[in-house]
Amino acid sequence: MSVEFDFDGDVALVTGVGGALGSAAARAFLEAGATVCGADVVDPESEDFLLEPHERIDFHQGDFTDEADVERVVGDVIDEHGRLDYLLNIAGTWRGGDPVHDTDVDTFDFLFDVNLKTMFLASKHALPHLRETEGAVVSVSARSSLEGGEGDGLYRATKAGVRLLTETIAEENLGTVRANAVLPSVIDTPMNREMMPDSDHSKWVDPADIAAMMLLLCSDASAVTSGAAVPVYGEA
Template sequence: MSADFDFGGEVVLITGVGGALGSGVATAFADAGATVCGADVVAPDSEDFQLDDPDRIDFHQGDFTDEDDVERVVSEVVDEHGSLDYLCNVAGTWRGGDPVDETDVDTFDFLMDVNLKTMFLASKHAVPHVRDGDGAVVSVASRSSLEGGEGDGLYRASKAGVRLLTESIAEENEGELRANAIMPSVIDTPMNREMMPDADHETWVDPAEIADTILALCSDATSVTSGAAVPVYGEA
C-alpha cells in the first residue's frame, strides 16, 4: 500500500536541509507539490551539501543558533511566499564517546546549540506564522532521549529537550497548530556508515522513510495528533 500527499500551494521551512535527513525531507515535500524553503549553515555549493537538486528549493543560508539569522530567514520566507504553513526542525548532530565527567564543556555547548537551540529559535519565530495557517511543526528528537546511556549523555539530554519543548509547543497552541516530534535511532547516512562500518546496515532506516512520516504528521491524516513523540527507528 502506498501513501500519496498533496501539499500544493503550501509553504514549508526545513532546517538542516543540506544534511542527509533534511535533503530527504525536502525532496519528499517537493515531490508532494509544496513550496520548499530550506535553511542551512552549509551552502549548496559545498561538498557537504547532500541535496541532489538544490534548484528545487528556495535556499536561505543562515546559522540557526543565531537569533538574528533565524528571524531574517523566517521573515524572508513569509515576505517572499506570503505564508509559512509548516516548520520541520531537522538540524542536529551527534557527539559522544566520553562519560559526563570527562566531557568538555565545549561539547555541551555545541550539542545544546545545534540540537536544542536551533529548534527553539526556529520555533519561536516560525510558530506565529504557522499558527495563522493552522499548520504543523515537526522536530527531530531521538529514541535515545527516552533514557540515559553510557557515553552520549549530553546528546540524549539535548534530544530530550527537543521532545519536551515539542510537548510544550503543542500545549501552548492547542487548537491552533500541531506540534510533534519523531524519534529515529540510527539513520542510514553516509556519515553513519563511515562511523560504524561493521554494523548491520540493513536494519537502519532510510531518510526517505522518515521523510514520509514527517509528511504524514503535517498532513490531514494526523489532524488529531499533537504533542506526540513518534518512533521511526524500525529495527535499528
C-alpha cells in the same frame, strides 16, 4: 499500499536541509507539491551538502543558533511566499564517546546549541506565522532521549529537550498549531556508515522513510495528533 499527499499551495521550511534527513524531507515535501524553503549553515558548494540543486527549492543560508539569522530567514520566507505552513526542525548532530566527567564544556555548548537552540529559535520565529495558517511543526528527537546511556549523555539530554519542548509547543497552541516529534535511532547516512562500517546497515532506517512520517504528521491524516513522540527506528 501507496499513499500520496497533496500539499499544493503550502510552504514548508526545512532546517538542516543539506544533511541526509533534511534533503530527504525536502524532496518528500517537494514531491507532495509544497513550496520548499531550505535553511542550512553549510554552503551548498560544500561536499557535505547532500541536497542536489533544484529550481523549486529556495535555499537560505543561515546559522540557526543565531537569533538574528533565524529571524532573517523566516522573514525572507514570508516576504517571498506570503505564508508558512510547516516547520521541519531537522538541524542537529551527534557527539559522544566520553562520560560526563570527561566531557568538556565546549561539547555541552555545541550540542545544546545545534540540537536544541536551533529548534527553539526556529519554532519561536515560525510560530506566529504557523498560527495564521493553522500549520504544523515536526522536530527530530531521538529514541535515546527516552533514557540515560553511557558515553553520549549530553546528546541524549538535548534530544530529550527537543521532545519536551515539542510537547510544550503543542500544549501552548492547542487547536491552532500541531507539534510532534519523531524518534529515530540509527539513520542510514553516509556519516553513520563511515563511523560504524562494521554494523548491519540493512537494519538502519532510510531517511526517506522518516521523511514520509513527517509528511503524515503535517497532513490532515494526523489532524488529531499533537504533542506526540513517534518512533521511526524500525529494527535499528
